[in-house]
Amino acid sequence: MYKSEKLANSLKLLIQSGTWKPHEKLPSLRSQCKNSGFSLITVMNAYHELEAQGLIYSKEKSGYFVADRKTFSTTHSFDTNQKIEINSIVFHYLKSIQGDHIIPLGSAFPNSQLLYSPKLIQILAQLAKRHFSYEQTPSLPPGNIELRKLIAQRYCMQGIQADHDDIVITSGGLDALNLALQAVTQIGDYIILQQTVFYGAWQAAERLGLKVITIPDHPEDGIDLQALEHAIEKYPIKACWFMLNCHNPIGYTVKDKIKEKLAKILYQHNIYLIEDDVYGELYFENKKPLSMKYFDENNLVLHCSSFSKILGADFRIGWVYAGPYSEKIQHIQLMSTLSVNSFIQNALVEYLSHRDYDKHLKKIRASLEKNKIDFYHFLQRILDQNCKVHYFPSGYFLWIELPKELDSIDIYQSLLSKNISIAPSHLFNAHDTKAKNYLRINCSFDLTASYQEALLELSKCINHAIQLYRASK
Template sequence: MYKSEQLAQHLKQLIENKTWKAHEKLPSLRQQVERSGFSLITVMNAYQELEAQGLIYSKEKSGYFVAENQHDSAEKHVAINHKIEINSIVFKYLKSIQSEQIIPLGSAFPNSQLLYSAKLIQTLGQLAKQRRSYEQTPSLPPGNYELRKIIAQRYAMQGIPTDPSDIVITSGGLDALNLSLQAMTQSGDYILLQQTLFYGAWQAAERLGLKVITIPEHPVDGIDLEAFEQAILNYPIKVCLMMLNSQNPIGFTVSDEIKLRLAKILHRHQIHLIEDDVYEELYYGNKKPLSMKYFDQQNLILHCSSFSKTLGAGFRVGWVYAGKYSENIQHIQLMSTLSVNSFIQNALVEYLSHRHYEKHLKTLRSTLQRLKKQYFNYLNTHLPTQCTVDYYPSGYFLWIELPEYLDSTLIYQRLLEKKISVAPNILFNATMQNKNHIRINCSFEINTRIQTALEHLIEDLQQQIDLHLEQHE
């Protein structure tokens, strides 16, 4: 046993037998060096091991403290990630699927042919002839007032009183998330994420030097509220970042009842939440799911969304409902992305001022619902019986669970050799746990090319399963 493991085991016994109480400060690293006789690096490794187990937590410039409510299930429910390293993985993945020759089942964007509205293109052409559309002055933060006014009105129609001054226009949904997270945290802070989540959240955590606490998904409710409150009690969480409507990559939408209970926990502990809601308009049926902002009574929630998933990547215009943090976010924006294209903002104002957008959304939702059901039926019929497909009535992703002995990264690499992309689990879970999942984009018509790609996926999975069974007979 290494010296650091010996020390960690000894300190763990002191915590478990209540020699050190919850939230009691541990001896500093140098004090522990003097007490134990071990080197500084050994003591540091021991403390980091205890932190990874959820037994202690750290505060910047204050030291290490005993975590609360320790029990056997702590490690199972909550995980801590000291150092996130996912940017290079995401970069290599996105570069690998750029070619037009690649069949884009791994793409994060809907089929562009479904998104670009003829009326919007017409509006762009008309505005291009007007010189005022090129003027840059109105594009400075917080963005075009008329556009912010329209967005505020859309919130009001959902029962969320909103003023245009609450809204900051951003260069897409990811920019909104990054600006919000930067405004709410400092390097070394703890944030809470869902265990499986859109890679942009993990990238932001890596860039800002944040420590990430993750909680698992609940098989029924989507979010495990027990694990969520446990994490808040055990760690000094600065802010949570979650996706609760048409969650990417799994696809679930959390019920209003669970959202209300989540809001009460946030209010009770005075914890802020950044809500990533870029898929909010891609629901099926007649009732739009409520955002967490609807349940926010204490201005603890920053709501982020975008037009890019409904109007195309070319209209990468997003926003954050920032409330009292609006000015701070604008200051950060001036030092980073600076402003959003004023021409595109003007075009959106003209387009959204009429009923064109609602008609477009209605058609888009209907098409995505039809396509997703077709993909689900096909995969559910033809995939090996050892695989399961999660179907949720919104968005355009299917989440496929493979047998635990299969690695989705290897499957992605083999399919890429055949010019087929899928999204492996490694993009959505920086803890490197649960490598046996794949995300499929279902927004493309199942033509001969797409069906051939799906057949190759099914064939590869069957071959790997057969090989495993042969080796373990």
């Protein structure tokens, strides 16, 4: 632990124990140096840390004061996380929702019935007969050259110049994201995450020993650029990990003009962006949303995506468009996941060259949209009026906001005893206790009688929690 973290922790105890009261003046930087024996820089860093956590505030020419937590709710305060321990929560969650007896409203996998492609199965069968799986060389990093060329062509279709040599094939999207983050950071570096984010980002930060700053979700823009700039001013940020298209779990897609501004901010401060675009094909509007790579003129964006959400978990092949970082990523790959399934890569080469692939994408988008709308209308009818269902025209998740006083972990636990899973917000806000009243529903399924029953159970459970809360008041 750094000296400044130690000092910040001991000062935090004084605040939390009430020894220092709201609005009480803290010792000046100089007298704190004298008292603690630490250097001015260490004391300043400790004070900045406490300020970022919303525990103290500064007044020009007057010094630092203990915050009344209410005062800070209207200003930008950042959640910093020195010690991340999300992996065990995620591990228990994933274990608890497995099994055919569970109605998988909490699952992150789309309905496999929708992803099934007879053409792809036919290609696999033909390849198996041709013994393609015994050709090993193309599976070594950076991966099958034909597949990389096909992926590069798809970038070009969106107006993004891509060279297949800058693309590395990976074992799924999460592998791509992890490799990309590792390539541009070192232990102890600061990174920025969206406040509500896929838990894989927290796990990656935990594994790589990174410090995480989170910026609040913006109600209209998705991402709060003002808060981002504020965070960049305060911390030496090395990289951001953002999901801007078909966001998991909330569902929004950030507008192009915001993406353009974001690219400028990243350029000004020389900050890398690890872009999670794993759901980028699951849009319902006319045009595929642009990736940040489109706005990136300075090779700061490492764009990561995967086939697992459009072809299924058995086709868990991903890629990172890494630009100049392609070679570094291959080096890391050689020390970790090494090769990517060559049989599936070969099958994807044939499938992506076939016009059935685009037809398949069109079909799953239409089915997902229909199912999502059905779930949305059903939930609107049955949920308590104090709940809000957030609908965005992409992906297969609905994000449900419960009354503030409820905790989605309670709903998760009581539904699990009825063999129904949901995803509580705790999975996506690693340490933010303020946002515990949200949950994510997977609505990629047909709204059959059993799904209707499961949603009715969810509604009952929420009503029960509301009644219990009212009775306790």
